[in-house]
Amino acid sequence: MxxxxxxxxxxxxxxxxxxxxxxxxxIFKRNVDPSQVNESWPQNLEPINFERAFxxxxxxMMSAHRASLLPSGYYxxxxxxxxxxxxxxxxxxxxxxxxxxxxxxxxxPVLHIQAGKDFSGQFAPNGxxxxxxxxxxxxxxxxxxxxxxxxxxxxxxxxxxxxxKTNLDLRIPGQNEVVLQDSVIDPSNDNSDDEVQVGNLEPxxxxxxxxxxxxxxxxxxxxxxxxxxxxxxxxxxxxxxxxIRKV
Numbered sequence: 001m002x003x004x005x006x007x008x009x010x011x012x013x014x015x016x017x018x019x020x021x022x023x024x025x026x027i028f029k030r031n032v033d034p035s036q037v038n039e040s041w042p043q044n045l046e047p048i049n050f051e052r053a054f055x056x057x058x059x060x061m062m063s064a065h066r067a068s069l070l071p072s073g074y075y076x077x078x079x080x081x082x083x084x085x086x087x088x089x090x091x092x093x094x095x096x097x098x099x100x101x102x103x104x105x106x107x108x109p110v111l112h113i114q115a116g117k118d119f120s121g122q123f124a125p126n127g128x129x130x131x132x133x134x135x136x137x138x139x140x141x142x143x144x145x146x147x148x149x150x151x152x153x154x155x156x157x158x159x160x161x162x163x164x165k166t167n168l169d170l171r172i173p174g175q176n177e178v179v180l181q182d183s184v185i186d187p188s189n190d191n192s193d194d195e196v197q198v199g200n201l202e203p204x205x206x207x208x209x210x211x212x213x214x215x216x217x218x219x220x221x222x223x224x225x226x227x228x229x230x231x232x233x234x235x236x237x238x239x240x241x242x243x244i245r246k247v
Contacts (some may be wrong), residue, residue, distance in 0.1 A: 001169070008069065014022075014225040018101065018102060019098065019101060019102040019246065019247075020045055020099055020102070020246075020247040021098060021100060021101070021102065021227065021244050021245065021246060021247060022074060022098075022244070022245045022247055023068060023097065023098055023099070023100065023156050023160075023242065023243075023244050024074070024075060024076060024077050024096070024097040024242065024244075024245075025094065025095075025096055025097070025154065025240065025242045025244075025245045026077055026081055026084070026092060026094065026095050026240070026241040027090060027092075027093050027094040027113065027115070027150065027168070027238065027239070027240050028084050028088060028090050028092045028093055028238070028239050028241075029090070029091050029093055029116075029149075029150070029170055029220060029237060029238055029239075030089060030234075030236065030237055030238070030239065031088065031089050031090065031091060032089075032236060032237065033238070034172055034215065034217070035174075037162065037236045039067075039236060041217055043176070043215070045169070045216055045218055047117045048151075048152050048153060048169065049153075049166050049167075050089060050112060050153065052110045053110045053111065053112035053153045054109070054110075054111070054112055055111070055112050055114070056069050056096060056098055056111045056112075056113075057069065061109075062098070062109070063110040065100070065105050065107075065108075066100060066101050066103070067098055067099060067100035067101075067109050068098060068099050068100075069097075069098050070097040070098055070099055072097075074097045075097055076243065076245075077095070077230070077241060080230075080241055081095050090239070091113040091173070093116050094113060094115045094150070095147070096121055098111075099247065100156065102158040103157060103158065103171060103247075104156070104157055104158060104159060105157040105159060105163075105165075107155035108155055108156065108158070109155070110153050110154075110155045111151065111153060111154050111155065112152075112153055113150060113151070113154055113168065114146070114148040114150065114151050115148060115149065115150040116148055116149025116150045117148070117149040118146045118147060118148055118149075118151070118170060119147040119148075119173070119214055120144060120146050120217045122148040122214075123145065123147060123166055123171070123173075123212075123213075123214040125145070127176075127213050127216070128211070128213060128214075128215065129211060129212040129214075132211045134171060141207045147171060147214065148171070149166060149170065149171050150169070150170055150171075150238075151168075151169050151171070151244065152166070152167045152168035152169050152218075152219075153166075153167045153168070154166050154168070154240075156225070156244065161224050161225075162225040162226070162227060162244055163222060163223065163224055163225065164221075164222070164223050164225050164231070164240075164242055165222045165223075165234070166220065166221050166222075166233065166240060167218070167219075167220050168217050168219045168220075168238060168240075169216045169217070169218050170216070170217045170218075170219070170237050170238050171214050171215070171216055172211065172214075172215055172217065172237070173213075173214055173215075174212075174214075174215045175210050175211065175212055175213055176210070176211060176213035176215070177208045177209070177210055178236075180199065183209070186238075196220075217235070217236075217237045217238070219233070219235050219237075219238045219240070221233055221235075224234070225242065225244050226244075227244045227245060227246050228243075228244075228245060228246070229238070229243070230242070230243045231243070
């Protein structure tokens with residue numbers, strides 16, 4: 001009986017040994033003109049999966065996932081944030097710290113990150129300019145939902161090691177070529193015959209117009225992180241500084 005009681009006491013106390021981490025993250029954009037970046041970026045991106053994601057500002061959801069948002073007193077990357085904020089080439093969009101335990105990828109919280117400008121007053125969710133849509137006279141019902149400059153997910157989880165996974169879109173207004181029509185022409189038609197031979201039809205170059213467009217540039221990365229170290233991820237448009245500290 002004594003051994004059983006000792007075993008039960010140890011078993012009940014096991015959750016207290018679970019590791020917890022404070023995660024501090026800065027997300028910033030680079031103030032660059034996309035036309036000056038010598039990289040090709042896909043225009044038709046698959047939508048980000050927000051099925052499991054929730055805002056770090058949602059205290060109920062954070063608590064349900066054994067996580068909590070921490071106040072600014074826990075920040076240790078203020079010097080880096082201020083350096084970015086002073087530099088003309090960068091603009092900080094997010095500075096946040098939260099606490100979570102060492103859960104795996106399937107159960108670790110997926111945080112929905114939204115920050116920066118809201119472009120919903122100028123663009124439709126598909127990226128087209130509301131002004132151009134109105135000029136086309138295209139009948140459409142556009143949902144008035146926010147289109148934030150930064151929108152996506154981040155997740156920190158443990159799989160033998162600590163990992164950070166980012167799926168972040170940065171929206172930047174620009175211009176795209178839009179196909180307005182696609183016609184065909186019969187080169188042998190001399191107006192002497194009313195019949196048109198389908199086999200002779202050849203496509204002509206479609207009419208293309210350059211229109212304002214809200215382009216998306218994605219940071220989709222997975223990085224192994226060492227606790228206690230400051231890590232840096234970036235692409236030509238976005239950067240992430242992260243530090244994970246054992247509690």
